[in-house]
Amino acid sequence: KAPEVICRNEKRILQEAVDALLDNTMRRSQNTALAQGQRRPLKSLAEMLKGKQGRFRQNLLGKRVDYSGRSVIVVGPELKMSQCGLPKHMALELFRPFVIAELIKKEIAYNIRGAGKLVDEKIPEVWAILEEVIKDKRVLLNRAPSLHRLSFQAFQPVLIGGNAIQLHPMVCHGFNADFDGDQMAVHVPLGPEAQAEAKNIVASVKNLLRPGNGEPIVDPSQDMVLGCYWLTKIKPSAQGEGNYYSSPDDAILASSFGKVDIRAKIKVLPVKLPKYEIFNGEIFETTVGRLMFNGTLPDDFPYINEETGKKILSSVVARLIEKYGIDATPDILDRIKEFGFRYATASGISWGYHDLKLPEKKEEILAEAEKLAIEIKGQYQDGLLTDSERYNKVIEIWQGAKNKIEDLVPGTMDKMGPVHAMVSSGARGSLGQLGQMTGMKGLMINPAGKIIDFPVRSSYKEGLGILEYFITTHGARKGEADTSLKTSKAGYLTRRLVDVSHDVVVTEDNCADKDGIIVSRSNMESYGKKLSARIFGRTLASSAGNFKKGHLLTMADAKELESSGAEEVNIYSPITCLAKRGVCRKCYGYDLGSGAPVKIGEAVGIIAAQSVGEPGTQLTMKTFHKGGIAGGGDITMGLPRIEEIFLLRVPKNPAAVCDAEGEVLEIKQAGEELDLKNTDKIITVLIDRETAKTDKESKEFYIPFGRFVTVKKGDKLKVGDVLTDGSLNIKEYFAIAGRDKTQEYILKEVDKVYSMQGASINEKHIEVIIKQMFSRLKVVDAGDTDLNTGEAVNSQRALEENERAESEGKNPAKLESTVMSIDKVALSAAGFLSAASFQDTARVLIKTAVMGGEDKLIGLKENVIIGRLIPAGTGFRKEYMKEEEQIEN
Known part of the structure; x- marks a missing residue:
C-alpha cells in the first residue's frame, strides 16, 4: 500500500486535472494545465462556451450560411429603387439549386449530378433558366457593420456583367454605404415564407423611414441635388429672358426648339391643374427648368418655384411620403433621380484650382x-x-x-460658378x-x-509650412485614434442595449394603464426640442385641445396642439405600460419605420436598442475640462455620458439633492478662514417640521468646489429638488425622489446628449430602455414563495409568485422597486440562455444549475439559440393566432 503522502498528492493531481478540464481559468494557483510542450494553457470546457469565439456567440447566435456571396459595390444609376445589379456568375452560384431543379423539370438533364455539370459548363440554356428563376425572387443585401435594421434590405436582382454588385444611389444612406471600395454581402431567402417576408417587409421600397425618428432615410444626394439645383437656378440675362408663354407646355416646347434658355426667367400663364392652384390663374415668373422639375412630381403636388437645394428636396421627399404613402413614393423618387443625374451631366459642372479665390x-x-x-x-x-x-x-x-x-x-465665390453651386445646393462641401x-x-x-x-x-x-504641417498631423492622428476607439465603444453599447431589451415585443392591444406620463413644453424647450416631436405618434391619456382621451396623434395633430399653446400633454408611454409581457399598442403608439400604428408582434425592444445605439458612433468621446482648473467639474458628454447613465455609474462630484422639505436658510463658505483656491460651500436648509421624518431643525448639504449652487437664500425646497449643477447619482436620486422623477431625469439626460450632437431619436425608444431598467423588483423578504431574499427578479415573475402564495393562503413576498444598470438587467433575465450568451457565461450557468432554473423561451435570443423562429413579427402572430383559435373553439 502506498504511503499517505503519495495518495494525497495523486488525489490532488486528479482533482486539479478535473478542475482544469472544466475551467482552466478558475485555478488560483500558477500551474494551469498546459498543452504538451507549449506555453499556452489548454482550452477548458467553460472556455468553449464563453466570449466572442465561444459556442454561444460564434455558433448559436451567428452562423455561417450557404447561398451567400460578397463583392464590391458600385453605383447603379439606371436601377429602380426596388432593384440591385447582381453579377451573372454570382447569381448562378447563389441560385444553383433552383436552376438544377428547373433543368431536371425541363428534362434537359436527368439527375442532379448531370444538371450540376451543365451548370458548371454554363451552356446557353442555363442562362435562360437563371433569368426565369430570378424573375420573381428577392435577395438580401447587407453592409457591415449592421447597426440598425436598414443595414439589411431586400432587392429584386437584375443580372449584369462584371464582378461588382450595383446599388441604387438613394438607398446608400440606410446602409451608410459609399462607393469608395465598400463591400456588401448577398443572401438568398430560400423558402416561400422567407421570400414573402423579403418582398413585403424587408424590401427597400417598404423602408423609406428611419425607425429611430420617423424621418425619411431616402434622400436625393450629391449629383442628383446638383442637377436639380443647376436646372432650377435662374441664369441672369439668358436667351429669351422675359418672354411670355400661354402654358407650361408651350414654354417647354419653345426651349426644345432652342428659342429660350432652359434657365432664363420667363412669364407663364398657369393651366387648370391642382399643381398651379397657388397662382390663382395669374401669370407667374419661373424658368423652363423649374417647369420640367415640377413635371417629375405628381399633378396635384403644389408647384415648387425656387432653387431646389438639398433642404428643399428633403422636405419634398417628406411631403411626398406624407401625401401619397410609402408605396407610391419610390416611383416619384426614381423620376427625381433620373432627372438630377441627367441635368448634372448636361450642366458640365466641374471645378479647378482657380475657382478658389x-x-x-x-x-x-x-x-x-x-x-x-x-x-x-x-x-x-x-x-x-x-x-x-x-x-x-x-x-x-x-x-x-x-x-x-x-x-x-x-x-x-462666383455666384454662378461651380463651387457656389456645389456648396449652396448642399450637394457636397x-x-x-x-x-x-x-x-x-x-x-x-x-x-x-x-x-x-x-x-x-x-x-x-x-x-x-513645415511647422504648420507638423502641427496639423497632431489633430489628424488624434482624430483617427478617437474614431476607432469610439466605433468599438458604440458597438458594445448597442450590444448591451439589445441584450437588455430584446424580449420587449408588442403583445396586446390595450393594457389597463390610466396614468401615462406628462410632457411639458418648458422641459422640452430647455434643450431645444419641440413639443410636437415628442408627442407625435402617441396616444393621449387625457383630452388636450380639440382631441379626446385615447386619440392617436398624427404629425398634423401634434403641430396643432403645439401651436394652440398647450403647456402640458398627458400621453401613454412604454414606461407606465402594464402589459403582462412587453408593451401594448396603446402605450407605444406609432411604429416610426412605417408611419402607422404599431402592429402586434413588432419587436420594439430591438428597434429601441438599435435606434439608441446606431447614432452612438456620431457622439463624441470628449470630456470637457473647465479651463484646466484642478478639481473643477469635468463635464462628461457624448458616448461616455450615455454609458454613465445606462450603467448607473456614480459621476465625479455628483450634484447635491435635497432629501427634506424646507427653506434655504443660508449659503456659506466651508471652513473658517477664506481660502481663495478652495471654495467649498455649505447650504443650510431649515426643515419643515410637519412633513419631516427627523427631529432636527436644519440640515447641511456640503457642496464641493467646482459645483455651481442653483438655489438662493429663502427658496422653498421639496424632497428631490436639485441644489447644484452637475450630473446626479441616479441610484441616490431614486432613493430620495422616487421612481417617476428618476425616469424623467434619465430620459431628459439621454435625450439631451443626442440632441446636442444633432442626432435626433424619438423618445419612445429611450422609454423602452428605461422601462427595462425599472423592470426588476428586489425581494426584501421571500415569505413562503420560491423567491430568494435579496435577489432582483422580473416584476412579472414576482407578482405571479405572490398571486400563487396568496391563493394557497401563504405569506407573499415583500418587494420593493429598484433601478438597475442595463448590464445587471441583462444578467438577471428570466431565462438563463439569454443571460449566459451575454456575459459571465460560467457564473450564469452555475447559478442556474444550482437553483434548478428553467428557460421559458420568452425573449428572442433564447429562440435563436435553440434554432426556433423568434416569437416576434411573423413568428409572433402564428403563436398568437393559435391561442386565439383555442379560446374560440
Whole structure:
C-alpha cells in the first residue's frame, strides 16, 4: 500500500486535472494545465462556451450560411429603387439549386449530378433558366457593420456583367454605404415564407423611414441635388429672358426648339391643374427648368418655384411620403433621380484650382492679430498676466481672426460658378471646408485635447509650412485614434442595449394603464426640442385641445396642439405600460419605420436598442475640462455620458439633492478662514417640521468646489429638488425622489446628449430602455414563495409568485422597486440562455444549475439559440393566432 503522502498528492493531481478540464481559468494557483510542450494553457470546457469565439456567440447566435456571396459595390444609376445589379456568375452560384431543379423539370438533364455539370459548363440554356428563376425572387443585401435594421434590405436582382454588385444611389444612406471600395454581402431567402417576408417587409421600397425618428432615410444626394439645383437656378440675362408663354407646355416646347434658355426667367400663364392652384390663374415668373422639375412630381403636388437645394428636396421627399404613402413614393423618387443625374451631366459642372479665390483682406487681418498677440506676450513677460490668462487671450485672438477670414470666404465665390453651386445646393462641401481651402486652417488640438496656441495661418490653396504641417498631423492622428476607439465603444453599447431589451415585443392591444406620463413644453424647450416631436405618434391619456382621451396623434395633430399653446400633454408611454409581457399598442403608439400604428408582434425592444445605439458612433468621446482648473467639474458628454447613465455609474462630484422639505436658510463658505483656491460651500436648509421624518431643525448639504449652487437664500425646497449643477447619482436620486422623477431625469439626460450632437431619436425608444431598467423588483423578504431574499427578479415573475402564495393562503413576498444598470438587467433575465450568451457565461450557468432554473423561451435570443423562429413579427402572430383559435373553439 502506498504511503499517505503519495495518495494525497495523486488525489490532488486528479482533482486539479478535473478542475482544469472544466475551467482552466478558475485555478488560483500558477500551474494551469498546459498543452504538451507549449506555453499556452489548454482550452477548458467553460472556455468553449464563453466570449466572442465561444459556442454561444460564434455558433448559436451567428452562423455561417450557404447561398451567400460578397463583392464590391458600385453605383447603379439606371436601377429602380426596388432593384440591385447582381453579377451573372454570382447569381448562378447563389441560385444553383433552383436552376438544377428547373433543368431536371425541363428534362434537359436527368439527375442532379448531370444538371450540376451543365451548370458548371454554363451552356446557353442555363442562362435562360437563371433569368426565369430570378424573375420573381428577392435577395438580401447587407453592409457591415449592421447597426440598425436598414443595414439589411431586400432587392429584386437584375443580372449584369462584371464582378461588382450595383446599388441604387438613394438607398446608400440606410446602409451608410459609399462607393469608395465598400463591400456588401448577398443572401438568398430560400423558402416561400422567407421570400414573402423579403418582398413585403424587408424590401427597400417598404423602408423609406428611419425607425429611430420617423424621418425619411431616402434622400436625393450629391449629383442628383446638383442637377436639380443647376436646372432650377435662374441664369441672369439668358436667351429669351422675359418672354411670355400661354402654358407650361408651350414654354417647354419653345426651349426644345432652342428659342429660350432652359434657365432664363420667363412669364407663364398657369393651366387648370391642382399643381398651379397657388397662382390663382395669374401669370407667374419661373424658368423652363423649374417647369420640367415640377413635371417629375405628381399633378396635384403644389408647384415648387425656387432653387431646389438639398433642404428643399428633403422636405419634398417628406411631403411626398406624407401625401401619397410609402408605396407610391419610390416611383416619384426614381423620376427625381433620373432627372438630377441627367441635368448634372448636361450642366458640365466641374471645378479647378482657380475657382478658389483667396480673400483679399486676409493679410491685413493676420497682421492685426499678430500685433495683438505680441502685445499679450509682452504683458505676460512684464508679469501683468498669468500663463493661463495669456493662453486664453491668445486663443481668443486667433479664433477671432479665423472667424473674420471665414466671413470673407463666401464673398470670394462666383455666384454662378461651380463651387457656389456645389456648396449652396448642399450637394457636397461646406463653407467650413472652403474656409480651410482658401481662408486659414486655424487652431489645432493636441492629443491631450488642448488647443495649441500656435495658429496655422496658411490655407490649403497657399500650402502649409513645415511647422504648420507638423502641427496639423497632431489633430489628424488624434482624430483617427478617437474614431476607432469610439466605433468599438458604440458597438458594445448597442450590444448591451439589445441584450437588455430584446424580449420587449408588442403583445396586446390595450393594457389597463390610466396614468401615462406628462410632457411639458418648458422641459422640452430647455434643450431645444419641440413639443410636437415628442408627442407625435402617441396616444393621449387625457383630452388636450380639440382631441379626446385615447386619440392617436398624427404629425398634423401634434403641430396643432403645439401651436394652440398647450403647456402640458398627458400621453401613454412604454414606461407606465402594464402589459403582462412587453408593451401594448396603446402605450407605444406609432411604429416610426412605417408611419402607422404599431402592429402586434413588432419587436420594439430591438428597434429601441438599435435606434439608441446606431447614432452612438456620431457622439463624441470628449470630456470637457473647465479651463484646466484642478478639481473643477469635468463635464462628461457624448458616448461616455450615455454609458454613465445606462450603467448607473456614480459621476465625479455628483450634484447635491435635497432629501427634506424646507427653506434655504443660508449659503456659506466651508471652513473658517477664506481660502481663495478652495471654495467649498455649505447650504443650510431649515426643515419643515410637519412633513419631516427627523427631529432636527436644519440640515447641511456640503457642496464641493467646482459645483455651481442653483438655489438662493429663502427658496422653498421639496424632497428631490436639485441644489447644484452637475450630473446626479441616479441610484441616490431614486432613493430620495422616487421612481417617476428618476425616469424623467434619465430620459431628459439621454435625450439631451443626442440632441446636442444633432442626432435626433424619438423618445419612445429611450422609454423602452428605461422601462427595462425599472423592470426588476428586489425581494426584501421571500415569505413562503420560491423567491430568494435579496435577489432582483422580473416584476412579472414576482407578482405571479405572490398571486400563487396568496391563493394557497401563504405569506407573499415583500418587494420593493429598484433601478438597475442595463448590464445587471441583462444578467438577471428570466431565462438563463439569454443571460449566459451575454456575459459571465460560467457564473450564469452555475447559478442556474444550482437553483434548478428553467428557460421559458420568452425573449428572442433564447429562440435563436435553440434554432426556433423568434416569437416576434411573423413568428409572433402564428403563436398568437393559435391561442386565439383555442379560446374560440
